[in-house]
């Protein structure tokens with residue numbers, strides 16, 4: 034059995050569904066996990082899905098992905114714009130890294146224009162809402178095929 038795909042989610046994404054729905058939509062993180070698990074299951078690959086509000090825990094999970102994952106899909110949420118520790122951890126990975134955002138940070142406030150994830154990412158899916166996660170899983174499945 035090949036290694037699992039990791040999907041890691043940063044701070045406040047546990048509140049999807051009710052958090053600023055005009056920006057992030059009404060789909061919950063549990064719904065997102067379910068649709069991604071269904072896609073992975075259909076392809077016969079395991080998927081390890083996590084959310085944390087803690088920067089250190091996110092770094093630890095990225096390090097774990099370096100050893101355990103076949104690919105990483107990451108929505109680092111606000112840590113995207115602040116965390117050099119996260120960028121350093123991402124540089125450990127020798128697997129595809131797909132950056133996901135529900136919104137398109139490039140079209141938002143100036144403080145969201147700083148991005149510490151993109152320099153380490155293979156590619157990204159931005160601004161498609163919850164569907165972006167499914168698009169990222171599909172892209173990873175194609176890459177791993």
Ligand code: DQA
Pocket residue numbers: 044045046108109110111112113133134135136137138145
């Ligand atoms: C986000 C965009 C970030 O700027 C923001 O801090 C988030 C969510 C997104 O998915 O659109 O928490 O990562």
